[in-house]
Amino acid sequence: MSASESSPDGTAAQQRPEDNSHYLRAVTDMADHCQVMTQEALYTDRGIKLVDKDVRVDSALYDRLVRYKLRGHIDDHLAVQDMVGVPALVHEATAQCEQDTLAYLLVHTLDGMAVERLLAPVRSLVLPHALAFKLTVMREQHHSLYVHSVRMMLVSIYLGLKSGMNERECVHLAAAALLHDIGTLHLDPIWHDSSTRVTGAGRKELMAHPVTAALIVQAQNVYPRSVAQAILEHHECMDGSGYPRGLQGEQISPMGQILLVAEVASAFFEKYANEAAAQRLSLTLRMSHRKFPAALVACLLPALNIRAVQASLHVTSAQVHDLIELLSQTFADWQARSDALAPALLAEGSGQACAFVTQRLATLQKTLFEAGSHPRQQAEALAYLEGDEQGLAELALLGREALWQLQSIIDATHSRWPRLQGGGEGEGDQAVAQWGAAVAQRMGQAALAQGS
Incomplete structure (x- = not known):
């Protein structure tokens, strides 16, 4: 398929991405320890020659390359010794x-x-x-x-x-x-x-x-x-x-x-x-x-x-208890914050970050219940697992996986609503931002405690 026909998602075609400063830096830095040569002369899009053919490239060339828009793409003009094949x-x-x-x-x-x-x-x-x-x-x-x-x-x-x-x-x-x-x-x-x-x-x-x-x-x-x-x-x-x-x-x-x-x-x-x-x-x-x-x-x-x-994971019942407590506090914290918000803000289809968090947390809690790993279920199981290393390890893995999913919800929320970085707009955004900050603080404290 020609690149001019359509983009991979079926929308109007876009051009091949330009060689931005990050990529040009990687190329010229590589050239300091690998032999990189120009296969043909490099020109700007206005026809001005920047580098002759058969010239060794190094990082000193970076400033010149980044200053101009190149004709074509740099990958097509360079060759490197021991190229991946x-x-x-x-x-x-x-x-x-x-x-x-x-x-x-x-x-x-x-x-x-x-x-x-x-x-x-x-x-x-x-x-x-x-x-x-x-x-x-x-x-x-x-x-x-x-x-x-x-x-x-x-x-x-x-x-x-x-x-x-x-x-x-x-x-x-x-x-x-x-x-x-x-x-x-x-x-x-x-x-x-x-x-x-x-x-x-x-x-x-x-x-x-x-x-x-x-x-x-x-x-x-x-x-x-x-x-x-x-x-x-x-x-x-x-x-x-x-x-x-x-x-x-x-x-x-x-x-x-x-x-x-x-x-x-x-x-x-x-x-x-x-x-x-x-x-x-x-x-x-x-x-x-x-x-x-x-x-x-x-x-x-x-x-x-x-x-x-399969590796062994050594954890104590106190460490598992702390994981369960962290999860319980996180869910309870959002419940308290969302209870104080107007129902319209939490309605599906409202386009609000607080509605997104509410829906994703509900899905996560349902998944945890189905897997027998909701904090309430884990707390009940912990009472019977004292001295059972394998059982404690499984509970710890379940708890850590739930924390990973919590973090993915926070990341997805901030990606969709970048304004949350500054506190957001309105009480719904503020609730999400404050909840996310509280989760981060608890996770940080838990990491320190686990490492001590």
């Missing part, structure tokens, strides 16, 4: 199959434990120069993101195979998974710092990265439309709580559904590498069953139950 991707994927916990699970639950079944679609990938260059920038400047992209590709291929996709479909699926995060190369570097948490209006930039990535991939004109579509959808959720478009159920394409599950699976094994990642992910998929496609969850859950990779 299919052999490099196969090498990284093979290494993960041998050493990575999540890939180990996948391989050992495939028929015959055949690693080649996961690698075959990777060997058949088509990788245009511009995308290979971007992947090289990712590998050199944001290596953990490169490793994540390959991991996500392996999980997606696994789910595709388990879902009955044929080899050709799995090749397209592999391309979508591998390239799903190239849009983040155009983000402020703060997003690549795992120790920094950006909330409120700043999250809007992050929420645009699937669109950026989809447009970059679509502009190459080498993949079917389904690839860009899936990339656009990799942060959607089946219940409509995802982004960038809030799609629900079958509005999300089959490949998009695979990518959204693969994204969550990969993220959990990266974030909780030494903290019972398999158990945490299993709990999340089962507790948040409205968010994820049931058939794909059914494909993945058996892999998470291999005891050889």
Whole structure:
């Protein structure tokens, strides 16, 4: 499909995103430790030559590049030594199959434990120069993101195979998974710092990265439309709580559904590498069953139950009690604040942040009750689990998962209503802002207590 026909979401076509200052900085910084050469001269959009052909690029060129609008895209004009290609991707994927916990699970639950079944679609990938260059920038400047992209590709291929996709479909699926995060190369570097948490209006930039990535991939004109579509959808959720478009159920394409599950699976094994990642992910998929496609969850859950990779989590009954208390206080706090608001503000369809929070918390509490993990149920269970390490660990995991979902509600609220950062407009916004601040304070205190 031509990039001029339509964008991945079916709206009017947009141009391939320009090389912004963040991406140009990553490219020129890479050039300080990798040999990057101009394949042809670089010109401004007005025809002024900036750099000759066959010139070595380095970070000193950044100021000149960022000052002018370039003719074309820089990826098309540069070549880098040891550029990422299919052999490099196969090498990284093979290494993960041998050493990575999540890939180990996948391989050992495939028929015959055949690693080649996961690698075959990777060997058949088509990788245009511009995308290979971007992947090289990712590998050199944001290596953990490169490793994540390959991991996500392996999980997606696994789910595709388990879902009955044929080899050709799995090749397209592999391309979508591998390239799903190239849009983040155009983000402020703060997003690549795992120790920094950006909330409120700043999250809007992050929420645009699937669109950026989809447009970059679509502009190459080498993949079917389904690839860009899936990339656009990799942060959607089946219940409509995802982004960038809030799609629900079958509005999300089959490949998009695979990518959204693969994204969550990969993220959990990266974030909780030494903290019972398999158990945490299993709990999340089962507790948040409205968010994820049931058939794909059914494909993945058996892999998470291999005891050889299940870690022990050591917690005390006091720590579990504190988690339960934090959840109880959070729900009670919002109930008290919402009771003081006019019913019209909380009505569904009012467009108010307070109505959104009320509806999302109601859904969360219903999910927790169904899973037997609501704070009230946990408090009752805790009385019978003194000295039961496994039981306490399961309660702790359930509590932490509920806290993660609470944080996602707060993040989604601030993303939709950036004005909340400044306190908002009116009593409804103020209630949400104050509640969110109180939750953050309690979570911070709880983290300090857990670490002490």
